[in-house]
Amino acid sequence: MRMIEAVRAAITEEMERDERVLVMGEDVGRKGGVFGATDGLYAKFGEARVLDTPLAESGIVGVAIGAALNGLIPIAEIQFADFIHPAFDQIVSEAARTRYRSNGDWSVPIVIRAPFGGGVHGGLYHSQSVEAFYAHVPGLKVVVPSMPADAKGLLKSAIRDPDPVLFLEHKKVYRLVAEEVPDGDHLVPIGPAVVRREGVKLSCFAWGLMTHYCLQAAEQLAADGTSVEVVDLRCLAPLDRDTILESVRKTGKAMIVHEDNITGGFGAEIAAIISEHAFDSLDGPVVRIAGPDIPAMPFNTPQEEFFMPNPVKIAEAMRKLAAY
Amino acid sequence: MPLPPRVRCPKPDTYRSLAPEVQSTEAVTARASDNGPQPHTLLALYQVMVMARAIERRLWVLDHLEPPHAVGRSLWPPHPVGRSLWPPHPVGRSQPGREATRLGVGGPTLVVAGFEAVQAAAAAALRIGHDWVVPCHLDLALCLAAGLSPLDVMLAVFGRAADRASAGRQSPGAFGSRAGRIVMTSATAGRSVVQAAGIAYASKVSGRDEVTLVCSDERGVQSGDWHEGINFAGAHGLPLICLVEDLAGAQPLAQSSYGSPAARAEGYGLASETIDGGDFAAALAAFERAVDRARSSGGPTLIHASVVDLTSIGPDGGMRPAEELEALASQDPIDRMRRGLQGAGLLDAAADDDVQRECARVVAAAVEEASTAPSPDVASALDNVFSRV
Numbered sequence: 001m002r003m004i005e006a007v008r009a010a011i012t013e014e015m016e017r018d019e020r021v022l023v024m025g026e027d028v029g030r031k032g033g034v035f036g037a038t039d040g041l042y043a044k045f046g047e048a049r050v051l052d053t054p055l056a057e058s059g060i061v062g063v064a065i066g067a068a069l070n071g072l073i074p075i076a077e078i079q080f081a082d083f084i085h086p087a088f089d090q091i092v093s094e095a096a097r098t099r100y101r102s103n104g105d106w107s108v109p110i111v112i113r114a115p116f117g118g119g120v121h122g123g124l125y126h127s128q129s130v131e132a133f134y135a136h137v138p139g140l141k142v143v144v145p146s147m148p149a150d151a152k153g154l155l156k157s158a159i160r161d162p163d164p165v166l167f168l169e170h171k172k173v174y175r176l177v178a179e180e181v182p183d184g185d186h187l188v189p190i191g192p193a194v195v196r197r198e199g200v201k202l203s204c205f206a207w208g209l210m211t212h213y214c215l216q217a218a219e220q221l222a223a224d225g226t227s228v229e230v231v232d233l234r235c236l237a238p239l240d241r242d243t244i245l246e247s248v249r250k251t252g253k254a255m256i257v258h259e260d261n262i263t264g265g266f267g268a269e270i271a272a273i274i275s276e277h278a279f280d281s282l283d284g285p286v287v288r289i290a291g292p293d294i295p296a297m298p299f300n301t302p303q304e305e306f307f308m309p310n311p312v313k314i315a316e317a318m319r320k321l322a323a324y
Numbered sequence: 325m326p327l328p329p330r331v332r333c334p335k336p337d338t339y340r341s342l343a344p345e346v347q348s349t350e351a352v353t354a355r356a357s358d359n360g361p362q363p364h365t366l367l368a369l370y371q372v373m374v375m376a377r378a379i380e381r382r383l384w385v386l387d388h389l390e391p392p393h394a395v396g397r398s399l400w401p402p403h404p405v406g407r408s409l410w411p412p413h414p415v416g417r418s419q420p421g422r423e424a425t426r427l428g429v430g431g432p433t434l435v436v437a438g439f440e441a442v443q444a445a446a447a448a449a450l451r452i453g454h455d456w457v458v459p460c461h462l463d464l465a466l467c468l469a470a471g472l473s474p475l476d477v478m479l480a481v482f483g484r485a486a487d488r489a490s491a492g493r494q495s496p497g498a499f500g501s502r503a504g505r506i507v508m509t510s511a512t513a514g515r516s517v518v519q520a521a522g523i524a525y526a527s528k529v530s531g532r533d534e535v536t537l538v539c540s541d542e543r544g545v546q547s548g549d550w551h552e553g554i555n556f557a558g559a560h561g562l563p564l565i566c567l568v569e570d571l572a573g574a575q576p577l578a579q580s581s582y583g584s585p586a587a588r589a590e591g592y593g594l595a596s597e598t599i600d601g602g603d604f605a606a607a608l609a610a611f612e613r614a615v616d617r618a619r620s621s622g623g624p625t626l627i628h629a630s631v632v633d634l635t636s637i638g639p640d641g642g643m644r645p646a647e648e649l650e651a652l653a654s655q656d657p658i659d660r661m662r663r664g665l666q667g668a669g670l671l672d673a674a675a676d677d678d679v680q681r682e683c684a685r686v687v688a689a690a691v692e693e694a695s696t697a698p699s700p701d702v703a704s705a706l707d708n709v710f711s712r713v
Contacts, residue, residue, distance in 0.1 A: 058552055105508070
């Protein structure tokens with residue numbers, strides 16, 4: 001099963017399990033979503049639970065918040081993460097803060113799904129990575145699966161979570177890989193990272209598409225006899241610090257790879273955690289491989305390739321760090 | 325609205341008759357018939373209005389008692405002391421802190437005089453505890469009528485641990501009670517309208533006959549979320565009432581367009597009414613029509629209520645002349661309500677004195693209790709970021 005089908009399976013099963021669950025967003029109903037994540041749900045569950053909304057992202061999230069306050073469990077789809085910015089205020093100032101500002105009296109159990117990431121010729125407005133904006137916000141969980149089984153299990157956990165969850169799905173991963181996905185109530189807890197490949201020479205931390213690219217790069221280095229550990233973080237908030245630090249203490253070297261531009265990207269937070277808590281274990285600088293500090297990813301092929309980390313760039317950086 | 329025949333005025337010996345734990349929906353919203361509220365309901369609502377005013381007055385006094393060393397600590401700028409009966413206006417009309425000022429206890433207070441009648445009328449038309457109230461910072465009287473007590477308000481003003489709405493986290497004016505279905509909102513006008521539309525959508529698709537009332541001031545109607553919210557409500561025919569409490573008639577906003585909120589609402593498919601927000605009976609009739617429409621699947625309504633500005637600083641930032649203040653005072657919605665009750669034989673001077681004294685006593689007691697209540701301990705600042713589940 002591919003990730004897009006895993007996402008659809010998670011939503012379908014949760015809607016069958018709990019009639020309070022509904023999906024809403026632009027073109028999620030009759031069209032079934034631009035990527036097909038909600039394909040068939042309109043026919044199966046009807047208009048009231050598979051709601052086509054106006055093209056107004058703040059309204060989508062705001063309505064979802066209200067529906068959650070009144071007992072429903074909305075899954076709001078933002079068609080592309082690039083379009084989530086009008087909803088920043090509703091997500092940050094409202095959804096993420098409601099439990100805190102009411103001292104636990106109110107809560108907002110919503111999931112906001114958003115396809116993100118580049119490498120698909122999406123250009124400036126269909127390629128962005130937005131995780132750093134939101135992982136900064138206490139009260140909000142940020143989940144970024146890289147594998148189909150995780151996508152299903154984490155999405156089901158997100159739907160059942162009593163707090164707001166931003167669920168970022170890399171659009172290039174939707175149909176990139178396939179794997180066995182457990183039937184039925186397959187739940188993956190929100191928080192723990194997973195070591196995708198064990199290694200001893202250096203630790204590589206990634207999420208989304210970059211997990212796959214890091215695994216490919218690690219495979220190249222293995223051919224040279226260099227053993228690289230690849231950790232798929234899966235969740236940025238809450239962040240599994242223990243797994244990160246344990247890996248660094250084992251290998252002594254750390255690399256973070258993300259598509260988002262480098263300055264203020266989430267890799268900076270991971271680097272800070274490592275330098276603060278595993279300084280004595282480090283045997284080299286903490287390295288970040290990330291997009292350049294330009295406003296967004298260009299549409300044209302050479303510049304898109306310039307922007308995106310890829311297995312070649314990552315492998316080169318790995319060799320350099322391993323040799324440090 | 326024909327008022328009921330003369331009845332003996334109940335002695336307002338305790339404000340707790342409207343407090344959440346003893347307040348019944350019937351006490352506030354029951355009807356003797358389709359002709360209007362029962363006399364005791366009208367008197368209770370009058371008492372709510374007087375109580376709201378008494379709270380606001382008390383906050384101004386507390387503010388003026390601010391010790392010199394505390395001046396400048398507050399977020400809010402200083403303001404001139406009013407020379408009139410009415411509180412001075414704290415800051416300029418167009419500034420975001422219009423409703424707020426310094427408070428001796430260290431926080432902004434509420435400036436809500438003039439809004440009491442339309443809010444009491446809104447509460448009277450709703451089924452409190454069943455319907456949803458999404459208030460804004462102006463809605464002190466509405467929230468008192470919907471179940472908050474003066475002590476609740478004061479505990480929030482003083483930022484105390486016992487503040488049931490937020491344990492002293494939110495600034496005063498962020499009313500809330502999940503048990504009372506009073507939705508705590510943030511500090512930005514208009515943002516909550518999309519959330520209210522979501523609440524109403526949930527009521528509709530769940531097959532429940534709940535009505536949602538969402539309130540904003542005249543500035544809120546200019547925000548994008550306000551438009552997205554009423555567009556959604558209109559598109560889905562939601563059981564939503566959007567109240568716009570508008571002081572702009574007194575001091576028009578330079579930034580606003582010419583279209584009235586009612587006209588804009590009609591463009592989005594809402595029914596709309598424009599009312600005198602100081603006229604309790606007219607406001608009640610409008611809200612009853614809107615509630616009936618919402619509960620019978622007739623869709624949303626916008627009620628645009630003009631509200632008299634009773635503050636002593638005029639649009640130009642200067643003090644209003646005495647004669648202007650007197651003219652404004654003649655439009656005071658509490659006085660109008662009082663005259664209506666007196667004219668109907670429901671209230672005499674002695675009973676009104678009792679109401680005034682009782683409200684003053686309850687507010688003083690609330691201030692005393694809140695001012696001596698403990699603040700939250702520092703460690704609790706880390707609580708309730710996420711669920712503990």
